[in-house]
Amino acid sequence: xxxxxxxxxxxxKMENLEDNNCSDGEHKNEIEVEEIAETDVAIAxxxxxxxxxxxxxxxxxxxxxxNGDGGDCxxxxxxxxxxxxxxxCGIEKIALQCNAESLVYxxxxxxxxxxxxxxxxxxxxxxxxxxxxxRLTCHATKKWVETQTFMSLFxxxxxxxxxxxxxxxxxxxFPTTKWKKIAFLEKLFASHQSFPSFVSTFSSHITHLHIHxxxxxxxxxxxxxxxxTLVHLQIDEMDIRDNPSLLVAxxxxxxxxxxxxxxxFTTLKTLVIGTIFFNNVKQLPFYQTFLQRxxxxxxxxxxxxxxxxxxxxxxxxTIQLKSIIGPISEYLHKKPVTSPIKTDIKLLxxxxxxxxxxxxxxxxxxxxxxxxxxxxxxxxxxxYLFTHEGDILxxxxxxxxxxxxxxxxxxxxNLQDLYVRxxxxxxxxxxxxxxxxxxxxxxxxxxxxxxxxxxxxxxxxRLVKLLIMSERVNLEKFYLQWPAFSHNTPQDYIRAQxxxxxxxxxxxxxxxxxxxxxxDFLLICSVLIKLxxxxxxxxxxxxxxxxxxxxxxxYPAIMNLRHLVRLEVRNRNNPGFLxxxxxxLAFVNMRLKFLxxxxxxxxxxxxxxxxxxxxxxxxxxxxIPHILPRGVAxxxxxxxxxxxxxxxxxxxxx
Amino acid sequence: xxxxxxxxxxxxxxxxxxxxxxxxGKLKTEIExxxxxxxxxxxxxxxxxxxxxxxxxxxxxxxxxQHQNDPVLPANxxxxxxxxxxxxxxxxxxxxFLAPMDLGxxxxxxxxxxxxxxxxxxxxxxxxxxxxxxxxxxxEIRTAFKLKSDFKGNEEEQTRLENRWCVEN
Numbered sequence: 001x002x003x004x005x006x007x008x009x010x011x012x013k014m015e016n017l018e019d020n021n022c023s024d025g026e027h028k029n030e031i032e033v034e035e036i037a038e039t040d041v042a043i044a045x046x047x048x049x050x051x052x053x054x055x056x057x058x059x060x061x062x063x064x065x066x067n068g069d070g071g072d073c074x075x076x077x078x079x080x081x082x083x084x085x086x087x088x089c090g091i092e093k094i095a096l097q098c099n100a101e102s103l104v105y106x107x108x109x110x111x112x113x114x115x116x117x118x119x120x121x122x123x124x125x126x127x128x129x130x131x132x133x134x135r136l137t138c139h140a141t142k143k144w145v146e147t148q149t150f151m152s153l154f155x156x157x158x159x160x161x162x163x164x165x166x167x168x169x170x171x172x173x174f175p176t177t178k179w180k181k182i183a184f185l186e187k188l189f190a191s192h193q194s195f196p197s198f199v200s201t202f203s204s205h206i207t208h209l210h211i212h213x214x215x216x217x218x219x220x221x222x223x224x225x226x227x228x229t230l231v232h233l234q235i236d237e238m239d240i241r242d243n244p245s246l247l248v249a250x251x252x253x254x255x256x257x258x259x260x261x262x263x264x265f266t267t268l269k270t271l272v273i274g275t276i277f278f279n280n281v282k283q284l285p286f287y288q289t290f291l292q293r294x295x296x297x298x299x300x301x302x303x304x305x306x307x308x309x310x311x312x313x314x315x316x317x318t319i320q321l322k323s324i325i326g327p328i329s330e331y332l333h334k335k336p337v338t339s340p341i342k343t344d345i346k347l348l349x350x351x352x353x354x355x356x357x358x359x360x361x362x363x364x365x366x367x368x369x370x371x372x373x374x375x376x377x378x379x380x381x382x383x384y385l386f387t388h389e390g391d392i393l394x395x396x397x398x399x400x401x402x403x404x405x406x407x408x409x410x411x412x413x414n415l416q417d418l419y420v421r422x423x424x425x426x427x428x429x430x431x432x433x434x435x436x437x438x439x440x441x442x443x444x445x446x447x448x449x450x451x452x453x454x455x456x457x458x459x460x461x462r463l464v465k466l467l468i469m470s471e472r473v474n475l476e477k478f479y480l481q482w483p484a485f486s487h488n489t490p491q492d493y494i495r496a497q498x499x500x501x502x503x504x505x506x507x508x509x510x511x512x513x514x515x516x517x518x519x520d521f522l523l524i525c526s527v528l529i530k531l532x533x534x535x536x537x538x539x540x541x542x543x544x545x546x547x548x549x550x551x552x553x554x555y556p557a558i559m560n561l562r563h564l565v566r567l568e569v570r571n572r573n574n575p576g577f578l579x580x581x582x583x584x585l586a587f588v589n590m591r592l593k594f595l596x597x598x599x600x601x602x603x604x605x606x607x608x609x610x611x612x613x614x615x616x617x618x619x620x621x622x623x624i625p626h627i628l629p630r631g632v633a634x635x636x637x638x639x640x641x642x643x644x645x646x647x648x649x650x651x652x653x654x
Numbered sequence: 655x656x657x658x659x660x661x662x663x664x665x666x667x668x669x670x671x672x673x674x675x676x677x678x679g680k681l682k683t684e685i686e687x688x689x690x691x692x693x694x695x696x697x698x699x700x701x702x703x704x705x706x707x708x709x710x711x712x713x714x715x716x717x718x719x720q721h722q723n724d725p726v727l728p729a730n731x732x733x734x735x736x737x738x739x740x741x742x743x744x745x746x747x748x749x750x751f752l753a754p755m756d757l758g759x760x761x762x763x764x765x766x767x768x769x770x771x772x773x774x775x776x777x778x779x780x781x782x783x784x785x786x787x788x789x790x791x792x793x794e795i796r797t798a799f800k801l802k803s804d805f806k807g808n809e810e811e812q813t814r815l816e817n818r819w820c821v822e823n
Contacts, residue, residue, distance in 0.1 A: 110761070110799075110800070111757075111761060111783075111799040111800075111801065112801070113761070113765075114761065114764060114765070115765075115768060117768070118764055118765075118768050118776070118780065121776070121777075121780045122780045122783050122784050122787075123784075125781075125784055126784055126787060126788055127788060127789075129789070130787055130788050130789060130790065132817045133787075133790060133791060133792045133795055134787070134795065135813055135816075135817060136792045136810060136813055136814065136817070137792050137795050137796055137801055137803070138796075138801050138802065138803055138804050138805070139804050139805065140801075141795075141801065142813060170815075170816075562789040563789055591789070591791055614791060617791060617792065618791070620818065648814070648815075648818065
């Protein structure tokens with residue numbers, strides 16, 4: 001490598017360079033230009049070396065290359081003399097051209113001076129909680145996140161009429177705030193007097209609507225038709241027993257009476273209907289019409305029909321096949337000329353689908369070549385698969401109850417959610433170094449094996465190896481449960497060290513009935529630093545040490561979990577061993593939004609002291625613990641205690 | 655080798671190869687403009703950056719030199735790709751490069767990277783700021799970024815009330 005070195009000297013007044021020891025504020029900037037022939041790259045790197053002895057160094061200017069200009073120039077004297085030098089090279093001349101003002105060292109840039117586009121870039125990946133903090137920092141930072149887009153990230157659930165009233169009142173106070181995701185979890189929302197006010201305030205910007213009960217009444221239909229921006233519609237219970245005229249009306253009638261409703265249907269991308277209550281089979285063809293009106297669906301589910309008691313279970317299964325699955329299959333692979341349906345359903349939720357119909361639905365997807373994934377598949381669904389096994393397995397996104405490797409493990413490439421009971425699983429082979437289900441995001445493992453099912457728990461060992469002991473960077477939620485009864489699965493089959501290193505991106509951990517020692521909890525607090533939710537239920541051996549660690553530590557171990565917003569330590573069948581020390585040393589200084597600690601050793605003082613700590617700014621919910629703190633006689637006294645110290649906190653029952 | 659002089663707001667000049675300079679969108683445009691307007695094809699372009707002082711310019715050039723062989727990121731890269739590159743591109747060198755800087759310098763570096771259109775540097779500096787605010791409380795953000803509350807009356811309390819609705823289910 002040929003390396004040619006230039007050495008140039010310029011002077012500039014660098015008044016604010018604190019790391020220099022120059023007393024007179026003059027600095028020599030020695031510029032080295034390195035030309036590296038191989039890479040054809042040269043850079044002038046400025047070495048700020050402060051020296052007051054400029055006489056010694058200025059004469060050193062020169063270059064030992066034959067290329068370029070300004071080679072033979074030398075500089076004598078200090079900075080004041082530079083102007084006298086008439087024969088300077090280009091770079092020194094440039095230095096001289098600077099007037100005094102331009103040499104002033106600019107002050108550091110303030111956070112609020114960043115351009116909007118840069119702020120947008122920074123905030124793009126900041127989590128919602130931090131954005132909420134920014135809203136409380138000052139006017140300027142509040143403005144950054146006071147956008148409809150930000151607000152639309154949150155769901156608003158309305159459980160009771162009072163909450164609807166409260167939301168309407170709130171909207172009057174903050175007219176710029178817009179929520180797009182609304183859930184009505186109670187049945188009576190349309191009958192309440194504040195409902196018209198709610199509709200006029202919110203309907204124009206709702207994109208996600210979750211309705212618990214929908215009977216196609218006039219108020220509900222008008223509300224739906226006013227939701228012009230609706231994209232996701234979820235209805236838990238759809239009741240057509242009273243023949244809602246507008247719901248079963250023809251397009252012509254609907255156009256005349258409620259034209260906007262048809263437009264709403266055409267924008268829907270998600271349609272989820274839990275159960276359809278009917279009186280007569282002749283009422284059900286409405287579903288086909290309903291489905292065909294939604295032309296851009298990307299996610300749909302298979303509703304379960306629920307008829308009067310006179311209809312047998314077998315008949316209900318047949319009704320589902322004809323009246324529900326038929327239209328869905330038709331939707332998937334037919335494009336009627338009269339209704340230009342786009343068959344781009346990406347997700348099909350089959351939770352309500354009777355098992356034996358699964359192959360019918362799955363094969364119709366395979367036949368049409370639709371890129372549809374199946375959600376909420378259970379073992380019975382899979383049991384009925386006989387043809388197109390490979391094609392169908394790779395379309396399963398979530399599975400419940402059971403896995404077995406008689407269905408080839410390598411085919412389940414798109415599995416994201418897995419909920420299995422260890423007693424039901426059947427893993428017959430070893431898979432050393434193999435990562436099964438590489439896209440797994442949520443794992444629930446119920447450890448309910450009994451020895452008689454599998455001598456020496458060989459299967460259990462293989463299952464644990466398959467699911468736990470391999471690196472899963474996509475895994476976000478892990479629920480590990482030992483039921484209280486009816487199993488004898490050894491507790492030491494899973495230790496914290498088995499999964500802590502592998503589940504580096506875990507945000508939610510829920511363990512139940514786990515009798516691991518404190519060291520395991522300590523490891524969790526030290527390693528799983530991205531946790532947002534930590535729920536420890538019936539963990540018999542958990543003491544203060546498991547969350548705080550040794551007193552020699554700089555700060556309690558659980559405070560490593562900087563993102564933790566929800567902490568629950570639940571004990572119903574044991575007294576719990578956490579004490580006030582956890583509150584004093586850790587919880588009061590954490591930014592928790594939800595805290596539930598059930599322990600016989602916690603006293604009233606622990607909650608009183610919380611009012612002094614950082615947590616008072618962040619806490620939003622304090623459920624009433626099953627084991628009340630010592631010094632608190634009953635639930636009412638607990639409520640009074642919380643209300644006195646945290647007036648804005650929501651108190652819920654567990 | 656073709657060189658270009660880049661001059662900071664406080665008059666310090668840096669002699670940089672054009673190849674390296676062109677990794678900055680802004681410098682590339684300036685060089686091309688100079689070439690079009692200049693009769694002498696051998697003439698050395700001289701670019702004055704009036705908004706960036708020497709210390710910051712040096713840092714930008716130092717970063718460019720280190721990343722001279724990286725692919726140039728288009729400025730309009732979409733969100734997901736940009737995120738991936740920022741994360742993938744943050745090497746140990748980048749971490750060591752940014753580690754000793756205080757937030758004021760980082761802010762200046764962000765402005766410089768933005769002005770000179772150096773996408774990779776903008777990504778890693780933005781990410782550093784993001785990491786400084788993520789998970790912080792209101793008071794910590796105020797302290798870290800030297801911000802003062804300018805809420806009047808019950809404005810702050812109203813915002814807290816507003817935030818209470820922003821709870822994910």
